[in-house]
Amino acid sequence: MTRRFQRSAPPWLIAATMLFAWTARTLAATGEVSFTKEVAPILAKKCVTCHGPEKAKGNYQLHNFETLMKSGASQAAAVTPGQPTKSELFRLLVTADADDRMPQKDDPLPKGQIALIEKWIQQGAKFDGPDAKAHLASLIPRVPHPQPPTRYAQAVPIAALAFSPDGKQLAASGYHEITLWEPATGKLVGRIQNLPQRIQGLVWHPSGQWLAVGGGSAG
Incomplete structure (x- = not known):
């Protein structure tokens, strides 16, 4: 995972963007x-x-909403809003034919996930994202990471260190955070949080305005 920060005023006041894999939610009992x-x-x-x-097996793509709604080689409607049973996407998820069932060469989707897709189609197969041509991965909401400890009871291994281009800041990996230090005094000047458990790579942009972060979770 890669994350970058831009400094505006103090170095620890940083805007962040990030991409990472997000676990699917289960079907809510009510609501859209x-x-x-x-x-x-x-x-x-x-x-x-x-x-x-x-x-694109079967000449069908669903990496974005626009292609998801288009037919594949069979010319059957991939998604018919309001009618799951007339939607090829849903039919292939529930068919008893092992050769046709999707995903192929994998376990069937859990019943809750299939019910979720069915309900979405029943409700009109609505798109609630900003861009129908955007890759699905970019549409998935970001899930906040756990907060780091308020203070560390004992020393933790430091897997990544990086001095800023001007040498006035030192970024160090922590637990779900990056700590920023003033090398000349050893003073802690900032903490960048909402990060993966383990930070394993830190690289400053030559301008000192951006800090690229690589990390992930154990397991």
């Missing part, structure tokens, strides 16, 4: 199903590998 929050994560995790821009 969100494509970006609930359906897209399922499709991105289980379907895009075989039906994406680089590989």
Whole structure:
């Protein structure tokens, strides 16, 4: 995972953007199903590998909402808003024919996820994202990481260190955070939080305005 920060005023006041894999949510008992929050994560995790821009089995792609709604080689309607049983996407998820069932060569989707997709189609297969041509992975909401400890009871291993280009700041990996230090005095001047558990790479942009971060979680 890569994350970058831009410094505006103090070095620790930083705007962040990040991409990472997000776990699909389960079906809510009531309410409208969100494509970006609930359906897209399922499709991105289980379907895009075989039906994406680089590989499109059956000449069908669903790496974005626009292509998801188009027919594949069979010319059957991939998604018919309001009618799951007339939607090829849903039919292939529930068919008893092992040769046709999707995802192929993998376990069937859990019943809760299938019900979620069915409900989304029943409700009109609405798109609630900013851009129908955007890759599904970019639509998935970001999940906040756990907060780091207020203080460390004992020393933790430091896997990554990086001096800013002007040498006035030292970024160090922490637990779900990066700590920023003033090398001349050893003073802690900032903490960048909402990060993966383990930070394993830090690189400053030559301008000193950006800090690239690489990390992830154990397991």
